[in-house]
Amino acid sequence: MGHAIDVNDLYVSYYGKQVLKKVSFTMEQGRLIGIVGPNGAGKSTLMKAVLGLIPRDRGNVLIDGQPIKNVRSKIAYVPQRATIDWDFPITVLDTVLLGTYPSLGLFKRPKKEHREWAYHCLEKVGMEHFAKNQIGELSGGQQQRVFLARALAQKADTFFLDEPFVGIDVTSEALIIKILKELRDEGKTALVVHHDLTKVKDYFDDLIIVNGEIIGAGAVEKVMVPETMKKAFKAQFSLWDAMEVAPS
């Protein structure tokens, strides 16, 4: 199989402050990939830079061997929940329908077949009973499932999810990871920005550990070793060390 993602010497800064430097890694297709790192390590920034949503200072990104602008319609992105206006007048089904837009092109409206497909995607995430609800009426986990359904509706090859498990219930989290694994088994690639280290081994095949630069990238069991973890999570580790040493 070809490379799903090829990042070469990527640098990103905000107003002159270097956020990411010397970022290079290659990920294969058909893998479920976690992006982990401490707070402020640039996980979301990495995802946005790979997607071309923020300017890069330098470096190349190829997705499925192509520049991003050639494959946009084949890339589904689920942004952090916090960025969305939950009072927007849109129903759950219409939110999922947005996923069909890239394939429609300019001036064309979604038709009945698109609505049926969107409904089918809602069924996959178990949210079909909420089709007519306004999106703000859902719980955090339900909202995240709807956004995954939207990504499914796009029939993408590569999925990018930014912190999908923040503030959601256990059932939704399990369902989302189950669907991502199914997608992986179909040969699709999924990247997930994630902050909870405890489940990394159950969830992901590959891991990208970030802290301003790439600390490690590759199969979970190879990358998730004490040296890399210590390097990435220095602050937290020193805190643990201090706690262990401290008399109880």
Added chain:
Amino acid sequence: MMSFIQDIQQYEFLQKALFTSVIVGIICGVLGSFIILRGMSLMGDAISHAVLPGVALSYMMGINYFYGAVTFGLMTAFGIGFITQNSRVKNDTSIGIVFSAFFAIGIILIGKANTSTDLTSILFGNVLSVRDSDMWMTLAVGVVVLIAVGLFYKELLVSTFDPTLAAAYGLPNKLIHYFLMVLLTLVTVASLQTVGIILVVAMLITPAATAYLLTNRLSIMITISAILGALSAVTGLYISFVYNWPSGAAIVLVTTSFFIVAFLFSPKHGIVWRQLRARKHKTALQ
């Protein structure tokens, strides 16, 4: 009421006034829905004020005020964007700075312009004096705005709802923003005669905000907003004619009345039902 209908049949100026204000009501309602959802209500106010120097210059140069107004409307939109992006000054502040400056220039220029142009009628509108050319221009603007919104409905929806997703789809958010600013300027110009510069913003945001309280779907919100805009225009015109009130003010107050009704009694979001539901819930727990 009957005499009003008879008068409409009888007087051409009244027909023109009615036709123009209904179109203004519809296009303001449609565009206003996007304006309020994008959090740009203040921007609507700014653009409408900032066209004043354009109107004055057009009078001086003897050209249709349409051109001057559109030029200054766009300059304002770009100026605001430029200041916001290139300094730490926040968006609402740069809006305030830019539009008040243009408005001030406009007031001075109007004074210098041909004395027959009446500042009051530009500021407050005078729908009963609509000329044929104004009416056709309003109609043309109306057609352009409705077609534009219709054609780009999908793109407007995505970029308004979730700009990050829109960017990931490869949609040009900035271009869409300035495209809306162009439409906003056109609508402002079209509304000058009906409600005037000062009150255009009410036509843009009040019917849209009312519709926002009544539905959970954008397409329906736009429809309700357009209907309320047109209805307010007709009712306001009637009141204005019968009681000899200024037309713009009358129309705006009708939109306000609709808003108050929706604010109190909207099935889902009205405060009356919300209070009742809350009370019922509390009693059930006791």
